[in-house]
Amino acid sequence: MRVIIVGAGIGGLTLALSLHAAGIEAEVYEAAPELRPLGVGVNVLPHAMRELTELGLAPAMAARGIPTGALMYANRFGQEIWREPRGLGAGYNWPQYSIHRGALQMLLLEAVIERLGGARVHLDHEAVGADPETGTVRFRSRESGAALPSAAGDVVVAADGIHSTLRAQFYPDEGPPIWNRRVLWRGVTLSKPYLNGRTMVMAGHQDQKFVCYPIDPAVETQGQALINWIAELRFPDETEWRREDWNRPGRLQDFLPRFEDWRFAWLDVPELIRGAEAVYEYPMVDRHPVDRWTFGRLTLMGDAAHPMYPIGSNGASQAILDARTLAYELATRGEAAAALSAYEEARRPATSKLVLANRGNGPEQVMQLAHERAPDGFAHVHDVLSPAELEEVAANYKRLAGFDKEALNARPSLTPPVKATA
Numbered sequence: 001m002r003v004i005i006v007g008a009g010i011g012g013l014t015l016a017l018s019l020h021a022a023g024i025e026a027e028v029y030e031a032a033p034e035l036r037p038l039g040v041g042v043n044v045l046p047h048a049m050r051e052l053t054e055l056g057l058a059p060a061m062a063a064r065g066i067p068t069g070a071l072m073y074a075n076r077f078g079q080e081i082w083r084e085p086r087g088l089g090a091g092y093n094w095p096q097y098s099i100h101r102g103a104l105q106m107l108l109l110e111a112v113i114e115r116l117g118g119a120r121v122h123l124d125h126e127a128v129g130a131d132p133e134t135g136t137v138r139f140r141s142r143e144s145g146a147a148l149p150s151a152a153g154d155v156v157v158a159a160d161g162i163h164s165t166l167r168a169q170f171y172p173d174e175g176p177p178i179w180n181r182r183v184l185w186r187g188v189t190l191s192k193p194y195l196n197g198r199t200m201v202m203a204g205h206q207d208q209k210f211v212c213y214p215i216d217p218a219v220e221t222q223g224q225a226l227i228n229w230i231a232e233l234r235f236p237d238e239t240e241w242r243r244e245d246w247n248r249p250g251r252l253q254d255f256l257p258r259f260e261d262w263r264f265a266w267l268d269v270p271e272l273i274r275g276a277e278a279v280y281e282y283p284m285v286d287r288h289p290v291d292r293w294t295f296g297r298l299t300l301m302g303d304a305a306h307p308m309y310p311i312g313s314n315g316a317s318q319a320i321l322d323a324r325t326l327a328y329e330l331a332t333r334g335e336a337a338a339a340l341s342a343y344e345e346a347r348r349p350a351t352s353k354l355v356l357a358n359r360g361n362g363p364e365q366v367m368q369l370a371h372e373r374a375p376d377g378f379a380h381v382h383d384v385l386s387p388a389e390l391e392e393v394a395a396n397y398k399r400l401a402g403f404d405k406e407a408l409n410a411r412p413s414l415t416p417p418v419k420a421t422a
Contacts, residue, residue: 004137004151006127006166007159008035011302011319013108015157017055018327020116022416027151031126033143035109037102040186041215041228046092047403048317051324053094054415060107065099066214069198073367076204077377078264081370082390093409098200098213127165130156132296154336156298164304170295177285184284185231185250187276193225194267205371206361207234208258210269229272231255250281284309289352294340306351311358314401322347324414331416354401363397366390
């Protein structure tokens, strides 16, 4: 079996490693002429860290990420709404890591080159179309625009992101991603640690929010913190915004005034924002769930299949789970059509529910409830939200997203029996 992977993002590279470990030949085709460590922070949740651990990547993750010790929700005044341990401290068999997205992508790329060989990664190959019946993908050079030789496989995996050309081939009337009137500004700032130094914080409510967490263990050893932060605002319905692009510079004057009074006893938000060397903007977008991912030999994966709001820290983790599930089905079923059907059955309904849950604020709903019930703050959070209500919101999302602790710790492995290495 030969698998053509279109896209060298987190999902595509994880799939290449997983297929190689199962003895299945994989080729990766990436539109960018050069892979650079773009983006800012992401979280790799325990269910995804289990998969990276089984791929032998735990030491690399430990060297480049911060093990998240706790998650805290707060209101716009910095008052704590909910706090829970994360990763090993919560009883999972695997940690949770906060890491720069580019660092995660680069460590996956390094592993692919080491294990599969650099010749299996083809840069500057932008997919322009595919024949799902023959498994043939057509490419052109993004730099020159010239046509490039096609590639064919028993399976084609479209892991080419939210603007997937291959998804658009089967959903030509879908249009651009759907903007929910919110814009994110993202940056990283070298600062002093806050709280216990390993806490992920989400503060505010659905129309104005601030998220931050440390992402660099090398800086931590020096007594400092490289803090990834996200400032989010909702704009009126008549507002127009620019197309999403992880590299678009943002302007402080567009959002900082709204956060000027967010000075908590444990964190100075405007100071953190001003301390960033660069700020990037990104409108919050997703797509409606679709009722089919697989067309002949071709299937969708990651953001090409289920782009979702960055709520619940789940985007990268779900792409990793896609990759591992698809590789497992291909390795254990042997026949491509049956494997693709089983993969879609396992992943499409689950991720569709997650897309919709994130539209309803996911686990961050506790922040919205606290804001609606106590917009001027509270003496004690239990005056506005009961412990049972808080615990149920958190538990429901973990079940939905696939990282309920007991279920995850007991779930069978997605690593198939070892075959001869391709």
